Amino acid sequence: MAHISKTLEASSSNLDHCAQLLRDGDVVGMPTETVYGLAGNALNLSSVRKIFEVKGRPLIDPLIVHFINLQAAEPHIKSNDSVRRLAEAFWPGPLTMVVPKKESIPDIVSAGLPSVAIRVPRHPVFRQILERIDFPLAAPSANPFGYVSPTLAKHVQQTLGSRIQAVLDGGPSELGLESTIIDLRNPEQPAILRHGPITESQISEVLQMQLIRHTRSPDDQAAQSAPGLLTKHYSPKAKVRLLPHGDTRPLSEHTESDAKTALVLNQKPIWHTTEHSIFWLSESGDLSEIAHNLFELIQRLDQQEVQQILIEQAPEQGIGQAINDRLRRAAAKLEAID
Ligand code: TXA
Ligand code: MG
Numbered sequence: 001m002a003h004i005s006k007t008l009e010a011s012s013s014n015l016d017h018c019a020q021l022l023r024d025g026d027v028v029g030m031p032t033e034t035v036y037g038l039a040g041n042a043l044n045l046s047s048v049r050k051i052f053e054v055k056g057r058p059l060i061d062p063l064i065v066h067f068i069n070l071q072a073a074e075p076h077i078k079s080n081d082s083v084r085r086l087a088e089a090f091w092p093g094p095l096t097m098v099v100p101k102k103e104s105i106p107d108i109v110s111a112g113l114p115s116v117a118i119r120v121p122r123h124p125v126f127r128q129i130l131e132r133i134d135f136p137l138a139a140p141s142a143n144p145f146g147y148v149s150p151t152l153a154k155h156v157q158q159t160l161g162s163r164i165q166a167v168l169d170g171g172p173s174e175l176g177l178e179s180t181i182i183d184l185r186n187p188e189q190p191a192i193l194r195h196g197p198i199t200e201s202q203i204s205e206v207l208q209m210q211l212i213r214h215t216r217s218p219d220d221q222a223a224q225s226a227p228g229l230l231t232k233h234y235s236p237k238a239k240v241r242l243l244p245h246g247d248t249r250p251l252s253e254h255t256e257s258d259a260k261t262a263l264v265l266n267q268k269p270i271w272h273t274t275e276h277s278i279f280w281l282s283e284s285g286d287l288s289e290i291a292h293n294l295f296e297l298i299q300r301l302d303q304q305e306v307q308q309i310l311i312e313q314a315p316e317q318g319i320g321q322a323i324n325d326r327l328r329r330a331a332a333k334l335e336a337i338d
Contacts, residue, residue, distance in 0.1 A: 010168050017166070023133060027165075033121060035176070035295070036151065039126075042135065056145045063139070076118075077105075083187075085207065094178075098193065100115050126170070179197065189212050239309070260277075264281065264309060298330065
């Protein structure tokens with residue numbers, strides 16, 4: 001547990017300080033519109049190594065490289081028309097594209113793969129840092145490997161604060177879920193690798209093409225060479241059990257053990273409750289609000305040492321797909337243990 005706060009408000013002098021830390025090869029916790037990232041110079045081997053070390057992340061799990069714009073990324077990738085069209089439509093924003101890489105991107109960044117994941121984030125604080133430096137930033141989510149992604153500077157401070165020099169505070173992450181990842185290595189066969197805030201239908205509308213459905217996510221690719229990694233991804237400490245969308249019965253109607261349990265619903269229940277163990281992610285069931293609040297609530301419940309979380313799934317539509325994907329990963333731990 002870190003006792004010294006490394007959290008810095010995003011003042012101009014703190015931005016200068018963090019830009020200098022990055023030039024010196026250090027890693028910095030930084031806000032993005034999706035989740036907080038742990039950023040380091042993508043072109044500097046020792047910075048990238050530091051990212052893996054601080055997170056406790058296996059070297060087989062590649063990193064996303066963040067650029068100020070597509071032009072800055074182009075010298076490092078083999079681009080294609082789909083990349084340009086999607087960049088035009090969704091950048092800066094929560095879309096990551098996997099494309100063939102050039103040699104300037106170190107192999108450690110892509111875990112030895114001939115492709116690299118690239119993204120142009122829209123968070124103003126992240127962009128102000130990119131404007132101050134002349135290299136791209138590799139940045140995975142700023143959580144210890146296997147844990148839920150951080151959506152507040154406080155989350156980064158609490159879990160990685162003792163291992164890093166600074167966390168820039170950019171307020172709560174607007175979207176609350178990691179970016180959508182699309183595989184464009186073969187532009188004829190675009191495929192979603194991770195569901196996120198940009199939906200499948202938004203992407204296929206821009207490309208005027210159906211997307212291929214991979215049964216494997218990027219994490220599974222990593223897990224292929226190290227079985228068992230996937231089950232730990234996005235796992236809170238509490239056991240998570242999923243309820244079907246629409247199952248809004250009170251806690252007393254669920255048969256759970258005596259463990260300290262929380263019930264998490266999409267929206268405020270119609271039944272009156274004074275229970276302290278009932279939570280809802282949105283007053284009205286709004287999917288963006290649910291996504292925004294999900295990881296923050298899970299981390300709050302972990303802090304309160306809740307042992308079991310019963311959580312209602314979202315409808316499988318729009319960003320609901322990404323929400324349910326993260327919920328299934330969170331619940332996977334239970335299957336692994338039991
Ligand atoms: O929203 C986000 O994407 C956040 C913010 C900080 O930008 N970043 C993030 O990074 O979620 P990370 O490292 O936690 O997740 C990146 C995922 C991993 O599952 C990784 O396996 C996959 O992207 N990935 C990275 N490079 C890849 C590649 N070349 N091919 C396939 N998958 C890749
Ligand atoms: Mg992550």
